[in-house]
Amino acid sequence: MISEMQARHYIAPEIFEREQQRLFGKLWIFAGVRTLLDQPNAFLTRTIAGIPLVIQNMTGTLKAFDNQCAHRQMPLQFEEYGQRRLACRYHGWTYDGNGCAKSIPDEQVLYRFDAEQRASLCLREFAVEVIGNLVFVNVDENPIPIDQQFTEEFRTQLAGISSHFSSQAIHTRVPASYNWKLNFENVLDWNHVAHVHPRSFQPLLGAAATEPVPHAPDVANTALSSLSFSSSTQMNIRAWPWHAMTDAYGAENTYHNFFIYPNVNFISIGGVIFTIQQFDPFAADRTELRLTLMSAREKQRIAAMPAILWSHLKSEKRVIDEDKVLLEMLQTRLHAGGRAAYHGAYETRLRRVADVYLRLMGEKA
Structure with a gap:
């Protein structure tokens, strides 16, 4: 045939x-092994469908975000695996468990964001499914x-x-x-x-x-x-x-x-x-x-x-x-x-x- x-x-x-x-x-794409992400702030980085991702343990919950700071698009995590808070090495921005900017050094002096701008400073979040110790990510806005x-x-x-x-x-x-x-x-x-x-x-x-x-x-x-x-x-x-x-x-x-x-x-x-x-x-x-x-x-x-x-x-x-x-x-x-x-x-x-x-x-x- x-x-x-x-x-x-x-x-x-x-x-x-x-x-x-x-x-x-x-589709749901395998991203990594759950046992390597058990500790707080443990992370792994992947690229799926051309999108650089960080999958990180955020207070016990695995979250998948753009691995790019909302400020100047600098990767937040450089290594393939590690344990480090979700923070940008370039200008010191840090992010909370929802992927939104938590602290911005000298924010009022240097940036002067209004309330609407400040609220928009969040990373894109992607769907995560954990099957046993296998972690899958779907980067579509409406995952199947x-x-x-x-x-x-x-x-x-x-x-x-x-x-x-x-x-x-x-x-x-x-x-x-x-x-x-x-x-x-x-x-x-x-x-x-x-x-x-x-x-x-x-x-x-x-x-x-x-x-x-x-x-x-x-x-x-x-x-x-x-x-x-x-x-x-x-x-x-x-x-x-x-x-x-x-x-x-x-x-x-x-x-x-x-x-x-x-x-x-x-x-x-x-x-x-x-x-x-x-x-x-x-x-x-x-x-x-x-x-x-x-x-x-x-x-x-x-x-x-x-x-x-x-x-x-x-x-x-x-x-x-x-x-x-x-x-x-x-x-x-x-x-x-x-x-x-x-x-x-x-x-x-x-x-x-x-x-x-x-x-x-x-x-x-």
């Missing part, structure tokens, strides 16, 4: 700009209901697994020269594992790596919520003493996969290691892979945990690099007027993603 996706959907700058407006500017994007069953599953997160995490970012959609399509494609990862990932899955994964009927359910789902399979996981020192999720020797549309692959190895892969779009042919990796919550302090996380991150990076080489080569060969992909019977999910994507983009009724 010929794919409905054309080469232009992966290479055209105008398509990328429309995605920023109609997908990333309308969260259940339109994720079913209640899926949200319950996400809340359950993410409740096992430790407060320790390790992060990295990997620049890649290909379209973000290629990455989401790649993680849906179990058939590539035996060919691309024969020595790194496939041995962990054993026979499961080549067994067909059950899929729903072909494009029968075209709801947006059908694109986010979970799966699990058996995995050959070496037992380490530290595993028993954590509050692990689910059964041992199980590989859990949560596909979170539009751009997240959330996995767990044996319920003791959790990895969130996010495919951040930067241009039609440029993506940044954001990796967040953490262990299950510790029952007692594990002194070696930083080294454990670093070791798992290196293993994860090896698998990602194997995919990256091929996806970058694929991107270089896409061209205007080129042939569309041909989907086999097993690629039901890819056809469903294409169908919903084209409707969201306004190209299909």
